[in-house]
Amino acid sequence: MLPRDPEEVRAALLRWTRGDEAAADFLKEIAEIARLADDIVDEEENRQRNVCWLLVRTLTHLPLNPFFIRHAEALAPQINSVIVQWQLSDEWRSSRDALKRQFGFVMREAVGSIVTATAAIIGGYDHAKAATEDFFELCHAGSRETVEEWIRD
Numbered sequence: 001m002l003p004r005d006p007e008e009v010r011a012a013l014l015r016w017t018r019g020d021e022a023a024a025d026f027l028k029e030i031a032e033i034a035r036l037a038d039d040i041v042d043e044e045e046n047r048q049r050n051v052c053w054l055l056v057r058t059l060t061h062l063p064l065n066p067f068f069i070r071h072a073e074a075l076a077p078q079i080n081s082v083i084v085q086w087q088l089s090d091e092w093r094s095s096r097d098a099l100k101r102q103f104g105f106v107m108r109e110a111v112g113s114i115v116t117a118t119a120a121i122i123g124g125y126d127h128a129k130a131a132t133e134d135f136f137e138l139c140h141a142g143s144r145e146t147v148e149e150w151i152r153d
Contacts, residue, residue, distance in 0.1 A: 002031055016119050016131040022067035033057050034111045049141055078117045085110035105147040135151055
């Protein structure tokens with residue numbers, strides 16, 4: 001999960017996109033979409049509002065983003081893959097198969113692969129690798145949540 005401080009988030013997005021404002025805005029939209037989708041699934045409160053916000057972001061903001069427009073052909077399959085992994089993650093959380101539960105725990109964070117894809121488009125392999133490591137440090141390294149804790153939630 002991205003930090004709550006908007007300035008820290010913007011700085012990270014611009015690092016990962018090498019200062020490309022449209023790409024940073026694209027990643028911000030993706031993060032907001034993922035957060036809203038998760039809230040809709042997990043919370044009863046504000047569901048109607050969150051669905052409306054999700055629809056606005058996916059149907060008006062994202063399709064007009066210049067980075068997304070330029071790279072939609074490359075980004076759409078990646079986004080689709082993230083959605084598949086997010087759905088399977090939720091299904092596998094309650095699987096009897098321990099390996100599926102472990103994979104589900106990791107796949108729930110697949111949205112980070114969009115950072116990798118965006119960084120690769122902008123700066124190639126080495127930049128994508130560095131951005132992915134930076135993303136992990138910023139968003140996941142401090143978490144000590146276990147698979148078992150995730151399953152209980």
